[in-house]
Amino acid sequence: MHIMEGYLPVAHAAGWFAVSAPFVVAGARKLRRIVTERPQVKMTLAAAAAFTFVLSALKMPSVTGSCSHPTGTGLGAVVFGPLVMAVLGSIVLLFQALLLAHGGLTTLGANVFSMAIAGPWVSWAVWRLAAKIGVPSAVGVFLAATLGDLATYATTSVQLALAYPDPASGILGATLKFGGIYAITQIPLAIAEGLLTVVVMNALSGRAGKPDEISSLSGEIK
Amino acid sequence: MMAARRSFWLIAAVVAIVAAPLVLPGLQGEFRGSDDLGTDAIVAANPGYQPWFQPLWKPPSDEIESLLFALQAALGAGFLGYVIGRRHSSRRDDVADR
Numbered sequence: 402m403h404i405m406e407g408y409l410p411v412a413h414a415a416g417w418f419a420v421s422a423p424f425v426v427a428g429a430r431k432l433r434r435i436v437t438e439r440p441q442v443k444m445t446l447a448a449a450a451a452f453t454f455v456l457s458a459l460k461m462p463s464v465t466g467s468c469s470h471p472t473g474t475g476l477g478a479v480v481f482g483p484l485v486m487a488v489l490g491s492i493v494l495l496f497q498a499l500l501l502a503h504g505g506l507t508t509l510g511a512n513v514f515s516m517a518i519a520g521p522w523v524s525w526a527v528w529r530l531a532a533k534i535g536v537p538s539a540v541g542v543f544l545a546a547t548l549g550d551l552a553t554y555a556t557t558s559v560q561l562a563l564a565y566p567d568p569a570s571g572i573l574g575a576t577l578k579f580g581g582i583y584a585i586t587q588i589p590l591a592i593a594e595g596l597l598t599v600v601v602m603n604a605l606s607g608r609a610g611k612p613d614e615i616s617s618l619s620g621e622i623k
Numbered sequence: 624m625m626a627a628r629r630s631f632w633l634i635a636a637v638v639a640i641v642a643a644p645l646v647l648p649g650l651q652g653e654f655r656g657s658d659d660l661g662t663d664a665i666v667a668a669n670p671g672y673q674p675w676f677q678p679l680w681k682p683p684s685d686e687i688e689s690l691l692f693a694l695q696a697a698l699g700a701g702f703l704g705y706v707i708g709r710r711h712s713s714r715r716d717d718v719a720d721r
Contacts, residue, residue, distance in 0.1 A: 402658070403658045404658075404661070405658065405659075405661075405662045405674070406674060406676055406677060406678045407673075407674025407675045407676035407677060408662055408665055408672075408674050411675065444706050444709075445706075447702065447706070448702070448703055448706045448707075451698070451699040451700075451702040451703045451706075452699065452703060453699075454695055454696075454698060454699030455695075455696050455699030455700045455703065456699075457695075458692045458693075458695035458696040458699070459696060460656060460692075461641045462641065462644040462645055462654050463644055463657075464643065464644045464647070464650060465652065466644070466650060466651055466652015466653065466654060467652055467653075467654060467655055467656065467657050467660055468654045468655065468656050468657065469656065469657040469658075496695070497695075498678070499679065499680065500680070500682075500691055501682060501688060501691050501692065501695075502678035502680065502681040502682060502688075503658070505676065505678060506676070506678075506679070507675075507676045539629075554657075557661070561661060561664075561665065565665055565668055565669060567668070568668075575668075578664065579661060579664065582657055582660045582661050582664060583657050583661060586657045587657075589640050589643075589644075590640075590641075592640060593636075593637045593640045593641055596633045596634075596636050596637050596640075597633070597634070597637050599633055600630045600633050600634055600637075601703065601707075603626055603629075603630060604630070604707045604711075605706065605707060605710065607710055607711065607714050609625075609626035609629070609630075610625075610626065
């Protein structure tokens, strides 16, 4: 999902910064509020950041014969809401842009939007929906993390298609083309991320299967 | 303990999903990064495209790059393990807030 340095036209790069910035600012405020109101969740927040840190470093093989990495943003989005992940994900992406030449500073706005905003919001929405219709918590977490991961890669495909529409088939055709590279590769990896998120969520809470598993992590009870 | 057993099987499934492409017969590919393939697709559709900005710093070799990626994963996994272990040992108090 990393768009490499200098590979988005200037107007697109600037546009994605403008779109992403408000989310990151709002996320920073939310983060500060959470830490003030529920200081006991600091460790869980840091663990959510660490999870993203690990998963986005792991490039795994996929059945398409190429490699890609999960995002790890679903866990934090389910526990703390999507805004917080805008900040935590941005930190990871900045680290990779500066130290690994992976992603980039000019494409940071676009990459933040796909990995730290679009993915987490989808995760959070799926989680809420799953909880509402009474799906078991573990299944909800799995679906949230899996679909959020996929959403990130679908977003990257759309971002590239908007910047580089196909001369014949336009934006839609280009979305399918980039989707073939990013989103299809990602399907098995997204499933793996979903399963792993369930395991780590259980391990962090120690309350697997209990109805208050997530709220015990987010500090909203006790 | 049911949760522990479930975690075991979930992790086994993750390993199977990740290992499958490497061992399944008939699957072909060079296992290049999708990010690089995406970049290639941009260049293929726009011949002669030159990125207009270069990374400020690049790892000088693939070894250094993999060192930094490993470091990233190790730091994250190390910290996660620390939090999980700490909570596990304090579970008798049944609190998730440490």
